[in-house]
Amino acid sequence: MEYVVIRTGGKQYKVSTGSVIDVDRINSEKDKEIILDDVLLWVNDEKVKIGKPNLPDVKIKAKVIDNIKGEKIKVAKFKAKARHRRMTGFRAYLTRLEIKSIDSGKTEVKASKKASKPSV
Numbered sequence: 419m420e421y422v423v424i425r426t427g428g429k430q431y432k433v434s435t436g437s438v439i440d441v442d443r444i445n446s447e448k449d450k451e452i453i454l455d456d457v458l459l460w461v462n463d464e465k466v467k468i469g470k471p472n473l474p475d476v477k478i479k480a481k482v483i484d485n486i487k488g489e490k491i492k493v494a495k496f497k498a499k500a501r502h503r504r505m506t507g508f509r510a511y512l513t514r515l516e517i518k519s520i521d522s523g524k525t526e527v528k529a530s531k532k533a534s535k536p537s538v
Contacts, residue, residue: 422520423459424478430458433517438483443511446482451518454478460522467522475523483514 421434427442446452457476460467467473488510495504 420460420462420520420522422457422461422476422478424454425456425458425472426454433478435517435520438514438516440486440488440512440514442513443485444482444513444515446513448482448484450482452480452482452515454480460520462522473523477521477523479518479521480515481518483516486512486514488512 419434421432423430423432425431426444429442431439431441433439444452455472455474455477457473457478458469458471460473460476467476491508491510493506493508495506496502
């Protein structure tokens, strides 16, 4: 099973081909394809690539399904004995993405390969 860990909007997401995720709003039109290139980790069965801090040769193609509003979060502020009560709400603007393909580049590293310690 092939999957990657990507970073967008300051958050990390584990995605594979065909998965649908909600991320912070990306300025893009509906039904348009975008490329996510901030990939932190790529795993395909026994092959693993780890970014330092990201992998420049791995690209993710995603399709923007829709720009939506997230679930409403209610925030209550209360101070005892002061008759102070405030109720506010917040709805995040989100973009729903469908992962179309994962382009892993040409170089591949096997997971069974052990790193050798530097000699001193």
